Every structure is written in structure tokens, then in C-alpha cells.
Amino acid sequence: MARLPVLSLALLLAGFVGCKKPEQKPSPESSPSVSGSLAVVDPPPPTPSNLVGDAERGRSLVEKFECSRCHEGTGVPAATFEKHCVTCHQDIWNDKFKAAPDKIAKWKKTVVHYLNAPSFESANQTLDPAFIQSFLMKPRKLRPNMVSSMPRLRITEQEAADVAAYLTKGRKPATERPTGDATRGRAVLENKACGTCHVFTGVPELPVKPTLATAWVPANDPIELAPDLRFARERIGFSELTRWLLDPAQVKPGTKMPKMGLTEQEAKDAATYLLSVKLEPPVKKPVPPRLPVLDRKVTFDEVDTQVLRKTCRHCHTNPDIARGDGGPGMTGGFGFAPRKLDFSTYESTNGGLLDLKGERMSVFSKTKDGTPLLVAGLIARQREEAGEIDPDVRGMPLGLPAVSAEDVQLVETWIAQGRPQ
């Protein structure tokens, strides 16, 4: 029942983006099916999909999308240092990166993203293939304490099914119903202080809410990686979750999830609560208002300092001054063709990007509603964070927090003023 609003939204979005088939169908309303006094619902049915994933194709897609630039456990070799986001960023924090100390100190102030990424080790025991498929099609913010999130790839539903089949080694979606006591399960979560690392949105707040107010240190890894528990029911079945809660490292060696010393019954109860407690609809992040253009003059230097340098340049820069890799938005990567969009200078910014046919186009060219493409990309990311996917414009920055309304306003003003130097 609680899934209904979420699923309705998914359907609405699916219609909006013009998908041929919705990713999820509304589950029939169901009455509480497990013991305990809490309002509970059946776990959502596995995402119906007519698509059968091909694991072999999935492997080549994992290579194409360069999943190993961030994730371990993909079964393909890790990316080289120059291309490995997590290793590179962690090296900066651990003072292992070969650069002058003053540069390292400067970078530490801004390198707060891609310091961790979940491993796919034992994904066949911890992840439902349907979840991977839907998540790849419509990435969401799963980990509240992680700055970065899964980028929205240029991927088809069939490709997503193939990747899911590969990562989960062709396992079938779980269908087992929880058999524990949800009320006791809630108590287990509270007694074991699961809220120290996990957020569980949609239910009364778990005691000890985590925050990452301090700078990143390796000790923060478990908190950063801890997912919002509301997604557990989409990701894992009852038996798998019970096994996981009993001994996480046995299921996934090297996991940051500690063994909590649960009895089998406690694990079943906790799993039951996680998978079947009634959830409040997710709180939708509001799309920031689009502010009017400013009256004062805005120069490229200001836009560069405030937005391009901070947000765009890491993926869109001159490869000759960036270890030969201008980033995925320049020289290609994560399955994206080289778009050759370089924000490193005023001239290169004006020089535009390659369209999908390989023709140069301006990054200021107008989209359907007359918004300059650069602005449209920034706004699209704000909308993606609110769950609204624009099929025509990929939100930027990819997989990172959207820029503020004020930053969009600055860029839009600069463009409206004729892009002064």
C-alpha cells in the first residue's frame, strides 16, 4: 500500500520520459501479512520485466561503462590510477598522491566526492537483479551520507538487464515472504543502534542519527556507505537479508557492515521489519526556483571561479594539462563518447562540444524551451534530485549534487549578457 505513491510517481515519470514500458507496476494493495503490531505490507514484488539479461553481454557492458573506475568486485580489472576515481581521491586524503603539499591541502577542501563506492563482491547474494536494472535506468540517492551518487548512464533497459544479470550471476528475484516479528525487529534495530550508520526514511527515526560533519577519514567509510534502509526491500530478499544480518562478512568478505551478534530469530525479526514495515512516502526534494537574471554585470571570470572551475572542469578540461585525460566529458568515459567539451578557458568554453553525430555545437544552443543547453543541464540535475528525469538533457554535474539556484542564475545571467570575458 505504501509503495503505491512511489510507484505512481515512477509510472508518471515513465510516461513523462516516454518509456515504452514502465519499470514498475503498482502492487496490489495488501494487508499486513506478518506477525507484530506495526503496520506492515508485503515486500514489493520483483520488478516485472520482460527483459532477460545476458550475463556475457553484461560483462562487456561493465567494461564499456567502466564500472571499475569506482566499484570493486565487478569481475573486471580495476581501472588504472589515472582513471580510478575512488583510489585517486582517497590517495589525496591519505597524502599518498604525488603533488605538492599545498596543492594536496587545497584539494582536500573540495575533494569530498567519490571517496567510496559500494563493492559488487557477492552481489548475487546481496542484490536483486531487478533492483540493479531499475537503479541503472533511474539512479536515486541511496546513501544519504555519500556526497556522490550513481551517475545517470547512457544505457538502455536491455543493457541494464544484461549488467544486472552479470553482476548477480543470473540469480532470480527473491519472492520469499518475511516470517519474523516486525515489532521485535524494530526493537532489534534500536537496541543495536543501527541508526549510528543508517538512515531509515519513511519510519519513525532510528535513535542516533549519523552525520558526516567532519572531514572524510577512512573511519567514515561505513557511515558513508550505509544505505537508507527504506531501499532494503527493493534490493534484497528475506532469506538473503537474514543471512546478511547474521554475519555480513561471511556473505561479502571485506564489507564494512559489522557483525552485530544477532540470534537467528533477531535477524529474522529485523529483516521482517526492514522489508515490510509501512513506509511513509519519500520526501521529495524540492526543485530550486529558477531565479531571474541579475541586473549587474557578470563576467566569465566570475562564472569560472564560482561554477565552472569548482563543478565542471574536473570532467571537462584540456587533456594536455590533466594527465592526458580531459575527463569523461572531454575525452569520453563511463560509456560516453568523447564530447570534447572543454571548460578550461574562455575560448574553449565558447568552442562548444560534439553532438551525437560528431558535429560541433554550442553549449549555449537553445533547448526546446529556449533554455541554453548549459543552463538546462544544471537545472536537469536539480530536477533529477527531485526524482524528475529529463529524457533530453542529462543532469550535470553527473552523479554529484546539483549547483545552487544562485549559481544557475549566475551562469544564465552571463549567457544573457552575451558571455562577456
Place this chain on the structure above:
Amino acid sequence: MKKLGAMVMVAVSAFSVVGAVANDAKACGGEWVPAVEIDHRPEGIARAEKALKKGDHAQAAAMIVRMMPHVKDLKAKKDGTLVARAQRILALAVARNNGALPIKKELPDYVQGTWLGKTAKDRSANLEWSVAALRKLHSMKSDDAAVQSDLAEALAKVEKYRGEAKEILEKLAEKDLVSSPEAYATLADLRSAAGDAEGQKVALKRCESMAKSASVCRVNA
């Protein structure tokens, strides 16, 4: 005598000790430090790029020629190298000064070569070099609109290439890809020469909205 012998022995011993320790350079007051050769050219070229950006074309050109007196004859093997960047700066400075760089006071006589553009022949040679250098960069980065804009600027300064320059800039302008106010100023000039007064106005307006100083837009004025 015995005393002298003892002193000699002590001196020799001391020398031996010093000599022995000297092999371990750390004991000699510091580690052996190899001569550190710092290549100042990357910073110098970055400064020259900034000078060019500020409109100090002559200063930018002088910095390049001082650092690389033989820059004209160097071959950029790939885009983005120091040579390629240096040649771009110099080529644009030459074009923006119509082949005659006002850098007499900036450079010793023996490296001035033809850069001052004292004669028509020198100016022509300088502009031809500018075109050739930017063509070379264009061949390395043929789909780069900024490089095309730079090339068109230089082409427009040589009579026989003005048609080519206009063709490049018109194509870029059609897609809003003209990368610099200087290139828009060049387009305005080319349109004016072709009798396209309306087009000239449009290009000038674009130049003025982009440029820090309106003087940039008065090409050939």
C-alpha cells in the same frame, strides 16, 4: 721531534677521519644535493597566455621569443605541448599586430629577427608564419572551434586567405561557435569588406558584448 711526529700523526688521523666521514655526505653538514634544474618555460608560457588574454599582445610575444628564440623553427609534435602553446600565442600576437610586433625594447637585437616587421616583406613573412603555425595546430585539432577561430583571425590578415577566413568564421557564427571577441571583430571586418553592413553590425555587437574593452572590436580601424 717526537712532539712533531705526534702532531703529524694526529693531523693525519684527523684527516683520515674527515676523509672517511666525507664519503658519507650527510656528516659533512648536509646531504649531497643534486643540481635542480627548474624548467621555467611552463610558467612563462602560462604568463604569456595571461598577457595575451589581457590584450598585451606585444608583451606576450616578447615573453615567448625571449624564452624560445628559435620558436619559429620548432615543430610542435602534438597539441598542448609547450611549443604548440608558445606558437599559438606568438602567431595570434603577430596577427593582431598586422605582422609587426612592437617589441624592440623588449628583446636584444640578436633575437629580433623579422618580428619587428620593419619592411613589408618582413611583415608578410611574419603573417605567413602565423598562418602556417595556426594551420599546423588546426591539423592537430581539426574539430576545435577555438583553434578555427584563431586560424581565421590570422588568415584574415593575409589578402589571399581572406575568403577562407570568412568561410570559416561564417560557419562558426552560424552555430554560435566563434570563440573570441577578436574573431568576431575579424568577422565584422570581413563582412564589411564584402558589403554586408547588417552582418557587420551583428558581428560587432557580439564582439562588444564579449570583449572587456571595446577597442578590441575596432579591427583595422
